Amino acid sequence: MKITSSYQKLLTEVKQTQGKWASTLNSVLTSIKPIALGLGLSASMVSIGAQAELGYPEKEELKFGFIKLTDMAPIAIAYEKGYFEDEGLYVTIEAQANWKVLLDGVIDGRLDGAHMLAGQPIAATIGYGTEAHIITPFSMDLNGNAITVSNDVWAKMKPNIAKQADGKPVHPIKADALKPVVDSYTQAGKPFNMGMVFPVSTHNYELRYWLAAGGIHPGYYAPHKGDTSGQIDAQALLSVTPPPQMPSTLEAGTIYGYCVGEPWNQQAVFKGIGVPVVTDYEIWKDNPEKVFGITAEFAEKYPNTTIRLTRALIRAAKWLDDNNNANRPEAVKILSQSNYVGADYDVIANSMTGTFEYEKGDKRSVPDFNVFFRHNATYPYYSDAIWYLTQMRRWGQIADDKPDTWYKDVAAKVYRPDIYAKAAKSLIADKLISAESFPNFETETGFKQPQTHFIDDIVYDGSKPNAYINSFAIGLKQGERL
Template identity: 60%
Template sequence: MRKVFFNKAFIISSMASLLLLVTGCHPSPDSNAVQSATEKTTLKIGFVKLTDMAPLAVAVEKGFFKDEGLLVQLEVQPNWKLLYTRVQKGELDGAQMLAAMPLASMTAKPSGTEIITPFTMSYNGAGITVSNAIWSEMKNNIPLEDGKPQHPISASALKPIVDQYKQQHKPFNLGMTFPTGTHNYMLRYWLAAGGINPGMYDPNKNDLSGNIGADVTLSVVPPPEMMAKMVTGTTLGYSVGEPWNQKAVKKGFGVPVITSDVLWDNGADKVFGVTTSFAEQNPNTTVKVVKALIRASSWLDENDYAHRKEAAKLIAQSNYVGVDEDIILNSMTGVFEYEKGDVRPLKSFNTFFTGQYGIPYYSDAIWWLTQMRRWGQIAETKPNNWYLETAQKAYRPDIYTKAANSLIAEGKMKKEQFPNLATATFIKPPQTSRLDGVVFDANKPTAFLAAFKIGNK
């Protein structure tokens, strides 16, 4: 047999040639290319049937995910509990989430799988609706202005009715979507501001009902089931995101009495959530998802909502929200309908990008943490610094900033479309609630809690 001998120089030369061939004729890999490599390109992302899932649908339908080299499958979930569990188990790569969910994962005892948010999906998108029967009684307690109920409507108009139910030993049941969810806290805030105790949680006593000392009963109901539960009398009203408040109006079954912006303007409602481990194992993928969502949210708000009708038609499809387009449009074009025919301007309702940019602000996280403490889900009193430190673990503007800077560098968005991210503290200025006049200063969360008559301090 013929023997073939290779000298060291030949071997080195051959290996170098092979390396050049494999790397596309570059003698050494480009460091920037390595950093921008996408770890995972096929993703499964969950959502619940709500109007503010729109950025996800737009990112798919307008090709923003595709521009980032991502193949995204959107998968509807029947309720928030299953969605939350599936993200924690890794069955979903990420999901639309209630803004307090990542914080709940950080404060849970015993500790479980932690979730972070690098992007805020929506603002001012929720409302509180009551049945026609309850509304007809409430109206007697509400002053009129130009022949219409004066807004904002306080829960003090509901209190005499709740008191009557208690005297008659009848349950007064209201629906919300998840115990550590935005709609639960919004409903509780509104009730308490009107002198109605929504009840307390006590994890130290293993009482997670939320009904300790309650004047009313708050029950978990999936968003698409809200109106049906009210129509059958299971609940007398509910707190939920759109389009389920406007659907009650359009179908003639209920009346929205207040929107979330009145309680706390421009607070995060929904966020995009992934597990901490997913973000650590797939940092470039996470940034690319955020890039696509930034572009989608900007598209939804740009040119004075010029694309909203198109967006409403898009998400009205059965694979997304599956509700009539005109119902979705009722709160997507700068107006909101209360009683049938009582249509009022509400430009800030259902916003996605304008003014807040999708940034996961620490101050938004702190607001939700105060409500978790107020109602007992956080069992012990916490100092001011704990609120900020916990917010910084769950809300990640650093990831958002990388995504925004990348979009600017690539020419997909302009620097002027964002605030100065290099100098941002990600703490919004103090804000006074239009409902009760209480000032929220994210630097003083304990003072904020001390201002309330009902709830923990």
């Protein structure tokens, strides 16, 4: 039950007096606690000790933006379950037309924060595209994307793919199976067009990674020469298509495949127009996907608000993964509402509830297709940020060499585990989440152990970005410049 406007006003006025009249506040909050509980507020909303120690939010009325994808779920759940209200935050949630509109809204203050592509805060901070200092105290999820191709392309790929005993394709499907198809288009003088959602999106880098691992060059950027197409030397031509438009663009034949988040891969299956061939979990197991982005100025001006919104999002993420995804059917029902994702329940449930359908009828168990809390999914790791920077450099978005120290310095400007730790420790103190659910904050460095689960078997060590960049057969190396 949502707070009534008269009670919200009363509570706001009471909170504003805390600094001057602590003893009065205690008595007032104690007296109104039964009313608060009767109105559906949680006990944590009127917890005197926790609220006083944490500090009340400097800004209470907030507007957050999102794109219609299932991985915006932590924001929707924090709102629907009252976690924002528990923190004294009165939030409006608004869908945005595309990622650029969303980013601009955060920069110009129309939005206080937003569901963002992991690459957006990084790119903005280093000045690639729109320049602004954006930070993230919260990683929204792991995995959640896939690469889909048209039925025609799939039919041409199938002869190149090994089969299981039951006749179904062996997964993961590598881009090696696509290369002869792309080569045939090239020989016929036809461009092989594919879609991704934004130049600094995970989808762009995952699609490029998969293609390059199969010997297909996805093209370079050369912003220092005024070329931001990303198609220099490309064998597959990648361009931007907004996520909800991916299936219709594929159906129209404008593109032959795409990389996008859910539910827009499963939508292609339901419509019978395409086949998802590989998930990002298979390209890079437990890869970071979206983040919650705010300006550095917002975090500095409203530190208590920043910690409190992070608390609410952490609680929402945990709820989404609790009891082996037991809450996912309820989450799918919420997300299917038109004000959130607005896709059919069955389409969203196809991936959100622990399965994923590739070819029609080929539904497989993928319990970690969407991860919101387990595996420390919400922690903003420096090494995650550095991976994105290595891919920006690999494909020319960063034109010149940078020393290893530069990568760490940029990561530390954008990813803010210090804010996350304050929020998490306060949740532990309030007995809302156990300490075992989080990293060990006394020993955590912000760097994951070298990661081995990539489709090309190349190991990623975030502490050695230049060595990693040099390990790829396709892509710019150290010392190279277009």
